[in-house]
Amino acid sequence: MAATLQVRVWRGGAEGAFRGYEVPRRESQTVLDVVTYIQRRLDPALAYRFACRVGMCGSCAMTVNGKARWTCRTHVSKVAADGVLEIAPLANLPVIRDLVTDMREFFDKWARAKGEFVPTATRRDPPAAVRPATAARRAADAAIECIGCGVCYASCDVVAWNRDYLGPAALNRAWTLVNDVRDGALAARLAAVAGDAGCHACHTQMGCAERCPKQLVPTASIAGLKRAVGRAVLRGEI
Amino acid sequence: MSGDGMRGDAATLRAVRAQTMLWLAQRASAAVLALCVLVHLATMIYAVRGGLPAAEILGRTRGSAAWGAFYAVFVLAAALHAGIGLRAIATEWLGLRGKAREALVAAVALALAALGLRAVWAVVA
Numbered sequence: 001m002a003a004t005l006q007v008r009v010w011r012g013g014a015e016g017a018f019r020g021y022e023v024p025r026r027e028s029q030t031v032l033d034v035v036t037y038i039q040r041r042l043d044p045a046l047a048y049r050f051a052c053r054v055g056m057c058g059s060c061a062m063t064v065n066g067k068a069r070w071t072c073r074t075h076v077s078k079v080a081a082d083g084v085l086e087i088a089p090l091a092n093l094p095v096i097r098d099l100v101t102d103m104r105e106f107f108d109k110w111a112r113a114k115g116e117f118v119p120t121a122t123r124r125d126p127p128a129a130v131r132p133a134t135a136a137r138r139a140a141d142a143a144i145e146c147i148g149c150g151v152c153y154a155s156c157d158v159v160a161w162n163r164d165y166l167g168p169a170a171l172n173r174a175w176t177l178v179n180d181v182r183d184g185a186l187a188a189r190l191a192a193v194a195g196d197a198g199c200h201a202c203h204t205q206m207g208c209a210e211r212c213p214k215q216l217v218p219t220a221s222i223a224g225l226k227r228a229v230g231r232a233v234l235r236g237e238i
Numbered sequence: 239m240s241g242d243g244m245r246g247d248a249a250t251l252r253a254v255r256a257q258t259m260l261w262l263a264q265r266a267s268a269a270v271l272a273l274c275v276l277v278h279l280a281t282m283i284y285a286v287r288g289g290l291p292a293a294e295i296l297g298r299t300r301g302s303a304a305w306g307a308f309y310a311v312f313v314l315a316a317a318l319h320a321g322i323g324l325r326a327i328a329t330e331w332l333g334l335r336g337k338a339r340e341a342l343v344a345a346v347a348l349a350l351a352a353l354g355l356r357a358v359w360a361v362v363a
Contacts, residue, residue, distance in 0.1 A: 161330035191250075195257035196329065203326075226261065233258040238251065 058147035152208035168218035313354030321347025
């Protein structure tokens with residue numbers, strides 16, 4: 001293990017440049033530790049986002065040596081064997097400053113995909129009995145652990161080529177609700193995720209699944225949406 | 239919601255239904271093509287190994303409604319499949335949208351169908 005890391009960090013907005021820093025190498029050091037060290041000890045003007053530091057909140061994703069990663073759970077030893085780190089903001093999103101991207105389009109697309117639960121019962125009704133072993137619940141459970149970090153969105157070529165595309169995370173969210181028996185907006189949601197800007201734009205390249213830090217497979221969710229939308233259109237339900 | 243919004247929603251719904259039908263047509267034509275390619279390859283290998291010259295092959299295809307129908311289906315599936323695939327490429331690589339895209343893709347698909355069917359006609363009629 002080298003005594004220091006050579007770190008290049010993106011500074012500026014859409015126009016900017018990498019700036020070099022030397023950071024002491026530590027045991028069990030994460031990429032977020034490195035960024036935090038730079039901001040606290042070397043360059044207080046550096047802008048970046050983090051909150052939980054334990055892989056729950058989804059706010060610290062950055063491009064690390066060319067790949068989108070959650071930085072709080074990415075050990076330096078895993079990505080910088082030669083002691084060199086290049087840290088940039090997430091791709092496919094507008095850069096506000098340094099390592100901070102504007103996540104509005106990412107989350108606006110969750111809303112466009114109708115990623116909001118629409119209840120069919122009220123608080124006066126008894127709680128729904130959802131059997132965990134049913135096919136629908138298993139499909140929802142397989143996709144439910146998304147933390148909204150944007151790594152899949154930054155890793156998707158279709159997002160880069162087609163700015164209208166809803167992207168893997170929003171479609172994955174819609175798929176969990178399509179499989180939620182308590183939800184009451186199935187037809188509207190299937191219509192919202194159909195077509196050129198929705199699930200049918202996916203090329204099943206699986207960049208999202210390759211990079212998802214939670215090991216989800218949004219491609220599988222999107223394939224499920226394609227089947228569900230196809231059936232709904234053929235039956236005249238949307 | 240305003241009247242404009244309602245009309246906008248209806249137009250959007252029509253568009254996503256049409257786009258979904260294109261996707262289904264893409265899947266269906268792929269299935270047809272998979273079968274057609276297998277039959278075509280098997281026939282080619284059989285004909286070449288059997289040493290059939292062009293004249294004898296033409297002798298078998300001329301007047302054959304079965305071969306004519308098979309290759310007409312093959313051509314139409316290829317034109318449909320290529321057209322829908324090119325539509326995605328035109329969107330992503332040329333940045334085309336709306337009527338310009340649909341016109342380009344329809345022209346390519348119709349040209350492929352016309353050229354292919356002319357070739358089928360040449361060996362069947």
